[in-house]
Amino acid sequence: MELYAPSIKGGMKNINGQKYFVFEDGCFLGLQVLGNEVEPCFEGAAFFTYYEKLTDLINQMEKYIANSHEKGGTSEMTKFNFKLSDREKFEALWMLLNDKFNEENEYEVSYSIQEVYDSYALAFNYETGSYERIYYVKDDESDVVSITEREPVFIIDVTKDEYDALNALRAYNGGTYNKIDEKINEIDKITEENSEFVAKIDELNNAVSTLTIERDEEKQNYSNA
Numbered sequence: 001m002e003l004y005a006p007s008i009k010g011g012m013k014n015i016n017g018q019k020y021f022v023f024e025d026g027c028f029l030g031l032q033v034l035g036n037e038v039e040p041c042f043e044g045a046a047f048f049t050y051y052e053k054l055t056d057l058i059n060q061m062e063k064y065i066a067n068s069h070e071k072g073g074t075s076e077m078t079k080f081n082f083k084l085s086d087r088e089k090f091e092a093l094w095m096l097l098n099d100k101f102n103e104e105n106e107y108e109v110s111y112s113i114q115e116v117y118d119s120y121a122l123a124f125n126y127e128t129g130s131y132e133r134i135y136y137v138k139d140d141e142s143d144v145v146s147i148t149e150r151e152p153v154f155i156i157d158v159t160k161d162e163y164d165a166l167n168a169l170r171a172y173n174g175g176t177y178n179k180i181d182e183k184i185n186e187i188d189k190i191t192e193e194n195s196e197f198v199a200k201i202d203e204l205n206n207a208v209s210t211l212t213i214e215r216d217e218e219k220q221n222y223s224n225a
Contacts, residue, residue, distance in 0.1 A: 007026045009024045009025040010024045011126075012109060018106065021107060090121075093145060093147070096145070097123060098110050109126065112124045131153045133151045135149040
């Protein structure tokens with residue numbers, strides 16, 4: 001049997017002075033009784049996925065060896081690049097983050113994963129009580145996922161209107177909140193400069209109006225003379 005990892009619900013609790021992960025809810029991907037005449041595991045399981053990949057790899061190697069013998073020479077062997085599914089990336093990252101999830105450490109759980117994106121996962125650190133971005137890379141040669149960086153992030157409480165305004169600011173700032181305060185300062189500076197420019201225009205308009213009145217008075221005096 002295999003549990004669907006994203007469905008697992010629970011949390012860390014102190015029981016008799018020990019820290020345990022208390023399982024509350026979850027769902028199965030599948031359940032199958034094994035035997036000599038059946039698949040090594042049900043198709044939804046990661047083991048079955050790798051079984052199929054290994055079978056394809058062995059078939060390709062046999063073809064390569066056969067072709068090599070027929071040609072009487074050697075050639076460069078094809079490299080295989082397996083693409084990890086979202087579920088496999090989730091499971092690989094979960095195991096990396098929870099390296100003490102074993103009998104020796106009484107199955108201690110340190111992280112839960114909220115979402116997995118193309119370059120990072122959003123995870124909750126139980127020890128610090130905070131969220132983190134877990135940046136990762138995949139080694140195409142060994143088909144292994146590795147964590148490269150962990151960065152604290154903050155989940156804030158906003159209304160729908162506030163959320164829309166924040167997204168508008170992020171879009172204006174090139175799709176990121178990074179250094180957005182500098183962008184706002186630039187806007188404030190431009191607004192201040194614009195106000196000063198408008199004030200100078202008003203001042204010039206008043207001067208032109210005064211000169212126009214004086215000109216008209218001089219013209220009237222000249223006409224009277």
